[in-house]
Amino acid sequence: MTSPVRVGVIGLGAIGQSLLKAYSADPDVQVTAVCDVDASLAETIARPLAASAWTEHRSMLDAADLDLVYVAVPPRHHHAIGLDVIAARRHILCEKPLALTLSEAQDLQRAAQAAGVVHALNLPLHGDPGIETFRRLVQEGGLGALRRAELTLVFPQWPRGWQHNPWIGGREQGGPIREVGPHLLHVILTTLGPVTRVWAHTEYPAGDPVACETAALGTLELAGGPLVTVSCLTNVPRPEQVSLTVYGSEGTAGLVNWAVPLMALGQAPLEPVPFERPQMPAGARLVRELVGHVRGTPGDLVDFTMGVRIQAVLDAWERSSTLGTWVDVDVGQA
Template sequence: MTKLKLAVIGLGHMGKHMLHRWVPQFAEQVEVAALCDNEESRLQQEAEAAGSSARLYTDYRVLLNEEQLDLVYIAVPPSMHHDVARIAFEKGVHVFCEKPLANSLQEARHLLELAEQSDRLHAIHFSFPMDPEVVQFKQLIDEQAVGPIEQMDFYLEFPQWPRAWQQNPWITTRHEGGYLLEVGIHWIHMIQQVFGPITQVKSQIEYPSDGRQCESRVSAVMSLHNGMDIHVSGTDHREGEERVSLVVHGEQGIIALENWSSLYMGPNEAELRPVPVRGGEDELPVFKQVLQILNGKPGQVYDFYDGYNAQVVLEALRKPGEGVTDLRQQLINRRD
């Protein structure tokens, strides 16, 4: 089997995971041909730690112009996603992009158009709906295990932002940081996959006095296509441990997906009990699926349609208008 030539652009938290954790699992299928980061010391350090013979670049434009690649993994800050993906498509390279798709709805729409025009794979790094806990959560919802749904509550509550392991220059900025963008986007996409389109948003945001800083508190209502409301509570001043959870209130009880991977169900909040979850694979589902598709095998990925439609909701939360924002004219159905 001829190995696919991969470039990893951005060696922050996710880029390091790709280089040190995920690529070694599929070393027989993929070769890291090039690495890029704007900090030369970090670039050298991570390449040496991985024992990589990849060519090193501090400018992604030079990399994409010089290298013959099959796939690029984009793990730079959101404001750079558009330019990196645009050039990759122009060079005929398959694109696997970190979330969110772009740094604005306009950029996300343009990237979707470029992806449509290309014959290249376009995948965005959404893996949450593939997690065993979410698969079982969806099954319980589909089976109406707690009866018809009456309301949902979505919590994005942190004792501090950023979290201790997330220190970088941009993650606290209003331009391309914040917990809505970094964490909320995963849950927005998961909700769209489990419950269907989010078609209306009413959002209120409190910001710190420093105009450069991201949101501090969020109070919002996201309405599904069927009229069901999801109440959103966000803060970076939570007392105690962080809570990132979706609680579904049904006529006959409650199902709660707590902190990504803990599933509970019961007749009321005081009587919630853990739901045993069948185990899944240890390998990163999305990267494995990307490689399978590129090797001509069946695979499942979330593409730039999913990335765009999640961004529609994200931007309505981050940049609220007056009253309720109707999203129906902005959402786009996948074209087969």
């Protein structure tokens, strides 16, 4: 019989625990070790899994027999901890965004490629049948020439009710553009192509130098010239909205509620489009792909190269917001 893939988890916040359930439910995975700076939490999570509990990730990497490590800590720690995981020659899954800066993301990409380990980013929309249907509609659905796209992000509160980590509301690591943006940037990059330059304007709470943005407007210029307008607004009395609309010369395709595809040709109203295959929980889908990769079977993962491309756009967004000008995306590295 094939031995189970031995997994270690570093970071046991809301996101880490969520994917931990998918690891635990997969018959080909054994959660061998968990690590968190909160010793009591680590012990509590480890006990029913018969896993070892750690508060220091290097000790876990030295002592535990692991094939794959999931890095689910806040973004400022991705670089240092990720490099330690790769240096220990463990395959790695990292939360998004890959790092805080483009240079950090590039470090992780180069290290993982040099080490020959599996490297992946946790982007749950990847492989979603709604997203795949949307991508087919844009690329093969008869929309004609791309005219423009619009990304809209509205959150009635930020952080959202289930996000209990204080850093998500902070300017250094959190905010909706950094936290939610990578999901939709991945869809844009894989559906519409590279982003070449960015213009952004960001609004922050008055008198609070550490709080994240409350609103943002921006434009992403795609290779070839079409534009993607971005509108983000938080703390307004409206339901959450995450939508992406693509306008062509002959028709329109859209995503609503993150991953529900819509389409219209001509002036017809947008109508939902059935998925092309059944839905599968994102965590279970990701764990299946990871198991296959670790065992040497090619599969479909978002690797660190895409993580660098996303980070390049995020970096350009932040620089543009600071400078008040268009900023080129570092396409040479992204």
